[in-house]
Amino acid sequence: MSKAARTGRRQSGAAMDHVEADGAAMDHAVGHGDALAQREPAPISRRRLIGTAGAAGAAGLIAGGAAGAGVAEAVGTEPTALTTVGSAYIPFEGTRQAGIVQPAQARGHLVAFDLVKGAGRKDAAALLRRWSDAVRTMTAPDRPSAPAAYDDQVAYDAGPASLTVTFGFGRSFFGRTGLDSALPKALAPLPDFAGDRLDAARSNGDLWVQIGADDALVAFHALRVLQKAARDTATARWQMSGFNRTPGTTPRPMTGRNLMGQIDGTNNPKPSDPDFEQRVFVPAHGSPGWMADGSYAVVRRIRMLLDDWDHLTVARQERVIGRRKSDGAPLSGGTEFTPVDLGKFTADGSPAIAGDAHVRVAAAASNGGAAMLRRAFSYHDGIGSDGTPDAGLLFVAWQADPLKGFVPVQRKLDGGDGLSRFLRHESSALFAVPGGAGAGEYVGQRLLEG
Ligand SMILES: C=CC1=C(C)c2cc3[nH]c(cc4nc(cc5[nH]c(cc1n2)c(C)c5CCC(=O)O)C(CCC(=O)O)=C4C)c(C)c3C=C
Numbered sequence: 001m002s003k004a005a006r007t008g009r010r011q012s013g014a015a016m017d018h019v020e021a022d023g024a025a026m027d028h029a030v031g032h033g034d035a036l037a038q039r040e041p042a043p044i045s046r047r048r049l050i051g052t053a054g055a056a057g058a059a060g061l062i063a064g065g066a067a068g069a070g071v072a073e074a075v076g077t078e079p080t081a082l083t084t085v086g087s088a089y090i091p092f093e094g095t096r097q098a099g100i101v102q103p104a105q106a107r108g109h110l111v112a113f114d115l116v117k118g119a120g121r122k123d124a125a126a127l128l129r130r131w132s133d134a135v136r137t138m139t140a141p142d143r144p145s146a147p148a149a150y151d152d153q154v155a156y157d158a159g160p161a162s163l164t165v166t167f168g169f170g171r172s173f174f175g176r177t178g179l180d181s182a183l184p185k186a187l188a189p190l191p192d193f194a195g196d197r198l199d200a201a202r203s204n205g206d207l208w209v210q211i212g213a214d215d216a217l218v219a220f221h222a223l224r225v226l227q228k229a230a231r232d233t234a235t236a237r238w239q240m241s242g243f244n245r246t247p248g249t250t251p252r253p254m255t256g257r258n259l260m261g262q263i264d265g266t267n268n269p270k271p272s273d274p275d276f277e278q279r280v281f282v283p284a285h286g287s288p289g290w291m292a293d294g295s296y297a298v299v300r301r302i303r304m305l306l307d308d309w310d311h312l313t314v315a316r317q318e319r320v321i322g323r324r325k326s327d328g329a330p331l332s333g334g335t336e337f338t339p340v341d342l343g344k345f346t347a348d349g350s351p352a353i354a355g356d357a358h359v360r361v362a363a364a365a366s367n368g369g370a371a372m373l374r375r376a377f378s379y380h381d382g383i384g385s386d387g388t389p390d391a392g393l394l395f396v397a398w399q400a401d402p403l404k405g406f407v408p409v410q411r412k413l414d415g416g417d418g419l420s421r422f423l424r425h426e427s428s429a430l431f432a433v434p435g436g437a438g439a440g441e442y443v444g445q446r447l448l449e450g
């Protein structure tokens with residue numbers, strides 16, 4: 001099959017820099033090219049296959065026996081085109097790393113690694129080179145003709161499914177590698193918050209890897225490959241896995257929901273905002289130089305106390321957030337994307353958005369203009385020892401400077417937010433995420449070889 005036929009709508013690095021990251025567009029509108037239409041025609045088209053056999057999928061029909069025998073025969077001899085979900089891809093190379101402005105994928109793994117004893121700057125540089133090369137291959141639209149030595153082929157027939165892998169450095173990395181002079185001021189430890197119940201073993205770390213893909217096997221494969229490539233240099237400190245709605249499960253692009261059932265992400269900064277770049281990315285001539293076009297990621301595992309939350313009536317839940325549950329419209333009126341009017345009062349003289357409503361307390365207007373790009377995954381790790389779901393949000397906030405993003409907002413939320421009674425911050429980390437790698441480069445090269 002030709003390269004053009006295998007390729008989804010190509011997104012250049014520059015184009016990706018202008019990708020919509022707002023609520024509606026965050027719903028996987030990006031990077032999903034119309035690959036199916038570009039494929040070489042098969043004697044029995046996928047459309048006809050589905051039309052004949054129903055959308056349940058060819059595999060089920062093959063397994064289904066006599067009823068699907070005719071179709072099974074055809075499937076057995078002719079390749080079935082990948083869906084647009086599988087063939088969509090996001091380039092690894094670019095001025096900025098992928099996995100920041102693109103919509104959060106259906107599957108995510110967040111992993112922190114610590115360098116092993118004795119590993120230093122050179123070992124770290126070699127690791128980042130190995131990791132970058134592996135990700136370059138795994139995210140490419142064209143599969144290599146033969147798998148690389150490290151590749152276990154778990155996802156050899158799937159993907160790239162919008163795979164992105166994003167690398168970051170934690171504060172402890174700099175001391176371990178003798179790079180203290182390159183430590184950014186913005187990587188100062190996050191302050192303690194009164195409501196924190198942090199597990200040190202699942203917080204911080206020397207290196208951070210964020211993996212996202214629209215297929216579970218593709219995401220697992222990337223994680224496994226990177227973990228194997230780290231051997232002898234770094235070991236996993238903690239790993240968290242999450243999910244979002246799968247592309248195609250809604251009839252039209254719409255903002256996703258979290259596990260409390262709220263539409264979440266509506267009032268994220270948008271690439272079309274005049275201050276978007278300045279808020280989210282370190283400028284090209286920013287400081288330190290190796291962080292040019294990078295960003296800072298705050299990672300918080302926030303457990304939702306779902307049994308308590310579910311005791312509230314929907315009206316109470318809406319009051320806690322300040323938005324309607326059904327469609328995300330602000331309680332001050334309008335539809336989902338109508339700006340929140342914090343000055344509006346109801347007929348009985350009370351504020352339309354309560355004093356402790358989450359959107360009031362978190363709003364940039366309540367925090368001296370502080371804002372961040374939220375790009376989260378939900379998580380569910382079974383039932384906790386207390387018998388309630390161990391579920392919540394793997395909250396990832398992106399900003400050019402945490403002191404102008406997450407820190408002031410969380411300070412305000414901590415104690416003042418009605419939602420905080422239903423949340424428990426269980427782990428925390430802050431990472432410096434450098435700019436992207438160009439052809440032949442690896443992520444972090446400017447730091448490690450600068
Ligand atoms: C420190 C920053 C924030 C944390 C931590 C946080 C946790 C958190 N939020 C929700 C649900 C919603 N948040 C919403 C809006 C919103 N949240 C933050 C910041 C943090 N949230 C901001 C800056 C905003 C935007 C405020 C505004 O200007 O309007 C919303 C409303 C929809 C939206 O705009 O996204 C919901 C819903 C949960 C469940 C949660 C922890 C688990």
Ligand SMILES: [Fe+2]
Nearest residue numbers: 358359362374
């Ligand atoms: Fe929030």
